[in-house]
Amino acid sequence: MSDKVQLVDCPRDAIQGIHSFIPTGKKVAYLQRLIDSGLFDFLDFGSFVSAGAVPQMADSEDVVRAIGGKSATKLIAIIANERGAHTGKKYSAIDYLGYPFSMSETFQRRNTNRSIDEAFDTVKRCQEILDGGPALMIYVSMAFGNPYGDTWDPDIVLGWMEKLSNVGIGKFSIADTTAEASPEQIEQLFGQVRMEFPDAELSIHLHSRPANALSKVEAAYKAGCRIFEGAIMGYGGCPFAQDDLVGNIPSELLINRFGRSGHIAIDLLMDEFQQMLRHEL
Incomplete structure (x- = not known):
């Protein structure tokens, strides 16, 4: 097993629930600083979804056009349907389009207005659309359980991942969307997933209160996880999950834990993130 750890910062997840609109120029400047920092292997920068559903992400096309060409930091954007796939395919700077595929029927309907079975059909159609474009990755949301009382067990997770693998998905983010998981559950499920899908690229997207992060x-x-997703200062969470959002894993915790250093120090990025949030409308 390789000891090399890769890090993902998720400014999209950090700011998507903020109600006041952050000007596009401020987003672009902050994202470019994240790219230039050399601290992150991937950047989850935006989403091509309905502006009515997530107003903060309405300018994601303008953002990716301003960021420009390819860099060492791979770019990820979220989609929820075929329209998003068509939009994302236009931009060569994007490496991955992520589709949120939930293990909870309730959450899948909240998040994409589809059943799980319908979401699987959407994935297959998006795969066809993206042939020759960005790769489709899957966010396995509610992977560790859900707060809705929907049936869950590890076999459900493994079963859907097998079906998704069979239609060509090779990259998965295993997500604890509402901080349901204990450390013991995380170790057990991720270990099972890694054993069942040894050739897949697997990351983990955890939400947690600071004491347990x-x-x-x-x-x-x-x-065996070697790709970790976080957000500066632990901001964010899914606005469709529940009212009391539980934050992301702080990127600075991941950087300190894994001894990552870059061209720009993490404390400067934390300052710039706070300045972006103090924008004047």
């Missing part, structure tokens, strides 16, 4: 990261690392 490091123990969850350690559990995933112990289970």
